[in-house]
Structures are given as C-alpha cells and as structure tokens.
Amino acid sequence: MTDEPRMSDEPRRPPLPWLLAELKEATLAELHARLAEQGFREIREGHGCVFRFIDAEGCRLTDLAERAGYTKQAVGEVVVDLEGLGYVERVADPLDKRAKIIRLTARGRQAQQVARRTFDDIERELAERVGEERLATVREVLEELVVLEAAPALPA
Amino acid sequence: MTDEPRMSDEPRRPPLPWLLAELKEATLAELHARLAEQGFREIREGHGCVFRFIDAEGCRLTDLAERAGYTKQAVGEVVVDLEGLGYVERVADPLDKRAKIIRLTARGRQAQQVARRTFDDIERELAERVGEERLATVREVLEELVVLEAAPALPA
DNA sequence: CCATATCGTAAGGTCCCCTTACAAGGTCTC
DNA sequence: GAGACCTTGTAAGGGGACCTTACGATATGG
Numbered sequence: 001m002t003d004e005p006r007m008s009d010e011p012r013r014p015p016l017p018w019l020l021a022e023l024k025e026a027t028l029a030e031l032h033a034r035l036a037e038q039g040f041r042e043i044r045e046g047h048g049c050v051f052r053f054i055d056a057e058g059c060r061l062t063d064l065a066e067r068a069g070y071t072k073q074a075v076g077e078v079v080v081d082l083e084g085l086g087y088v089e090r091v092a093d094p095l096d097k098r099a100k101i102i103r104l105t106a107r108g109r110q111a112q113q114v115a116r117r118t119f120d121d122i123e124r125e126l127a128e129r130v131g132e133e134r135l136a137t138v139r140e141v142l143e144e145l146v147v148l149e150a151a152p153a154l155p156a
Numbered sequence: 157m158t159d160e161p162r163m164s165d166e167p168r169r170p171p172l173p174w175l176l177a178e179l180k181e182a183t184l185a186e187l188h189a190r191l192a193e194q195g196f197r198e199i200r201e202g203h204g205c206v207f208r209f210i211d212a213e214g215c216r217l218t219d220l221a222e223r224a225g226y227t228k229q230a231v232g233e234v235v236v237d238l239e240g241l242g243y244v245e246r247v248a249d250p251l252d253k254r255a256k257i258i259r260l261t262a263r264g265r266q267a268q269q270v271a272r273r274t275f276d277d278i279e280r281e282l283a284e285r286v287g288e289e290r291l292a293t294v295r296e297v298l299e300e301l302v303v304l305e306a307a308p309a310l311p312a
Numbered sequence: 313c314c315a316t317a318t319c320g321t322a323a324g325g326t327c328c329c330c331t332t333a334c335a336a337g338g339t340c341t342c
Numbered sequence: 343g344a345g346a347c348c349t350t351g352t353a354a355g356g357g358g359a360c361c362t363t364a365c366g367a368t369a370t371g372g
Contacts, residue, residue: 015208015275016282017184019298024176026305031173046328052171061351072351074329098337098350119171126172129304130297137293141286142175148285149182202359217320228320230360254319254368318369326361331354338349 027122034118040111042085050078050088050102051112058103060093087111183278190274196267198241206234206244206258207268214259216249243267 028045035043043051049068061079065072079102082088087108093099104112127135184201191199199207205224217235221228235258238244243264249255260268283291 012272013295014299014302016279016295016298017180017187017275018204018208019295019302020176020180020183022302022305023298024173024180026302027176028173044327048174052174062349070328071330073331073353076351077328093350096338096350100351116168119173123172126301130300134293134297137290138297139169139172139175141290141294142172142179143170144286145282146170146175146178146182149178200358218318226359227361229322229362232320233359249319252319252369256320313372315372316370319367320365321367322363322365324362327359329358330356332356334351334353336350336352338347340347341345342343 027126030122031115031118034121035111035115038114040114043087043111043115047078047082047087049075050082051104051108051115054088054102054104054112058091058101060099061102062099064102082108183282186278187271187274190277191267191271194270196270199243199267199271203234203238203243205231206238207260207264207271210244210258210260210268214247214257216255217258218255220258238264 032043032045035041049070050064053064053067061072061076064079065075068075079088079090083090086105088102089105090100090102093101123135123139188199188201191197205226206220209220209223217228217232220235221231224231235244235246239246242261244258245261246256246258249257279291279295
C-alpha cells in the first residue's frame, strides 16, 4: 500500500464534503435548469421534499414531514407554496377532520415525472463522462454509507 | 449491458444529489462533532471558507472571497465572526491602506490543523467501511466531475 | 490631476430550515 | 360520556448561509 503521510508541500486535496457538495449543487442546478426549460421555472430545490415523498393517492403533511426528515412547519410552508403555484392541492380528509390530504395536481404529476426523468438523464450523462462502472461504484458506495449513517440504533 | 428501463413498481432509487447531500451532511456533522470534542465548539460550517482558503502568511478578504467563490460580504461576515471568537486577526496592510491582512491566530492554526487531520481521519474510516479502492474511486470520480463542471469556458 | 478600478463595509433581502406554542379534532380509560 | 391525553396542522419568530445594491476610502494609470 502506498501510504505516504502526505508531504506538507504538496497541495492539499479537496475535502470530501466539499466535493460532495459541489457535485450535488451542479447536478441540482442542472435539474432545475432543465425543469425551467420545460416550463417549470418556479420549482425550487426546497420543493423537492414534496415531489420526492408524496404518494400517488396523496398523503398527509405529517407523513411528508416524517419521510423527508423535516418538521411539519417546514414542509407545510413548501406545500402552501406549491399550492399557490398549482402543483398541489389540499382536500379535507373525510376520515379525520384535523387532517388534510395533499395531492399532486395534473401539473404536479407532470413536473414530478419530468423531474424523475431528468434525474435519470443527468446520471446517465455523468456515467458517459466517467464510465458506467465507476459511476455505479459511486452510487453503491454512497448508498451503503448513507444507509449505515441513517441506522444509528438497532431496533429493539 | 443490463439495461432494463426500470419497472414502474420497483422502488425508485434515491436521487444522486440527495445521496451526495446526505453523505456531505453526515461527514460534516462528524467533523464538527469531533472539533467540538476537542474544544472548538464555536466553529460552524460557514467558517470553512476561511480555514480552507486562507494562506499561512494571511491574505486579503478579496482573495478569500475569490477562492471560495463567495461574495466579499459573505466572507467578511465570517471573518468578523471568527475574529470575535479569536481564530483570526486583521492587521492593516502596510502596502495598501484600503486593505487588511487576515491571519489565523495561534488558536486558529490549531483549529485548522485539527480540522484537516479530522477530515483525513473520517475519510480513512469511510474507506475501512466500504473498501479503500472503492472510496478512492468515489473521490476520483467526484474530482473529475467537479473540475469539469468548474471549467465551463475554455480560457482564450 | 482626474478618471477609473479596487478594498472593504453597510443595509437589506432570500432561501431553507428550526423552536416554541397552540387550537381543533381524535382516542382511550374509567 | 367525561376527562386525560395524543395527534393534526398552523402561527410566530429566529438563525445560518448566502446574495444584491450602494458607498466611502484608497490606489493606479493616463
């Protein structure tokens, strides 16, 4: 193993979190640029927690918040915003008068579909640039590490 | 090549930007946790643009801002903050009365050193978990993509 | 000497997320 | 059923990390 302790005159390599953040920013910027091109100019990064986690028949704010790992207030604001933009609608839950069912509108579903396709497109293009296998390794490693990180305590 | 267009009933894989963001958050949280353990509790993520880019003899705000890719105002606020915390000091530039030289204090250098070591520690631990080669691939691919992304136009 | 560029700062705004607090509606127990 | 107790969503406020616009003070180059 080449285990040189790093000479102090050689340039430091970029911190891993910075690399991760940069690529995240780049890919996300690309996503939103392409969404904008296709008519979804008002969609911002923060809206993702709804588009990503909402289910097809709709669900409650509490569910979205839990899946996204955010507070209900945070997601609530996003939902209000998306409702104003016409991507989402809220209807009273017939089974629970406290709750409201949040559902994608037709336009919302369209946006979701375009976003998903675009994510795949972007990832495919990255694979073309660095090699399919290598990018596959990146995804695998990330998934492993993120899942591990997300399981801090074993269920009793 | 296994090129199945993804059955609509199989669960969607997590978006790449999300994986990147998650691992970034996890590693950065780990960094700050370890910094806190070692007495650098006040250091926050936003301070990184100074610790990362300042040079040993100190430099000007403008330099920091350019290296970090932020505005002078943004970095200026960080510098004020770090000065208040005793990690940085500002001295008048003898060669230019407009400018001030920003330098790490002894404590600042100590923090920088600990942070750098900790970045390396964390990365080494990740490598132990997923395999040295695989993590090396991750870093290589990230560096390639980030560098490519950062060079949008060829210099004339 | 004067136009112009650069150094840092001031003031205010945006985005994305959090905490604390609460009213309205469910649920469970006796 | 009548409380006690949990949920559901909202209101109000705050913080961190950035940005834009604008400026006063110094440097630089005709």
